[in-house]
Ligand SMILES: [Zn+2]
């Protein structure tokens with residue numbers, strides 16, 4: 001088992017120390033993890049600042065690697081993307097070597113998804129349309145990432161439970177085909193089991209769409225901010241992926257993908 005979305009206390013919304021996270025992952029039988037702490041420039045909700053001291057962070061991961069030889073520990077980050085921060089984000093990370101970069105949308109049009117602000121003035125269809133449109137425009141310009149994190153942030157953060165309602169399939173397919181043509185993937189984020197919609201994010205429907213269009217890069221991430229969430233709810237997903245004909249998940253070393261058979 002491999003968990004490619006873990007937040008240590010280098011993220012301002014987590015208190016989990018790296019060494020404990022590694023020990024927990026080893027105890028669960030995981031063979032590989034990636035720390036993916038937040039870099040989120042100009043995060044829409046001023047309560048949070050998601051800044052990262054990258055040199056200290058990378059050193060801490062190297063220390064954890066040294067102390068925990070029974071597991072592969074990758075140097076990842078989760079960058080929060082918004083149209084006006086793409087250049088600054090690239091400037092901030094370009095001089096460092098990461099194994100794996102998740103690009104995630106936590107705000108659209110300057111409005112926060114997590115605190116619900118974004119949803120107050122939008123119908124579900126409009127929420128999807130604005131979200132996919134902004135993400136599509138960003139993927140056209142920004143390429144320093146491996147997977148889109150929790151694609152379908154609309155379902156993840158919506159105050160009301162919902163699943164993607166196919167309102168914007170044409171737009172979604174354009175986005176998926178652009179990702180595929182650029183060699184980019186999707187993560188399956190299991191934090192949706194703990195929040196909304198009590199299932200994976202994105203829905204396996206969207207993963208199936210990506211796969212049918214030729215997409216082959218899929219990572220698994222618990223988005224753990226606590227020890228008990230590491231590797232959370234992976235087994236049921238693996239079964240469903242196999243039923244869909246998906247045989248591999250992807251790992252990364254210095255941004256290069258490797259396909260690993262699903263257990
Ligand atoms: Zn995220």
Ligand SMILES: [Zn+2]
Pocket residue numbers: 005007078223
């Ligand atoms: Zn995250």
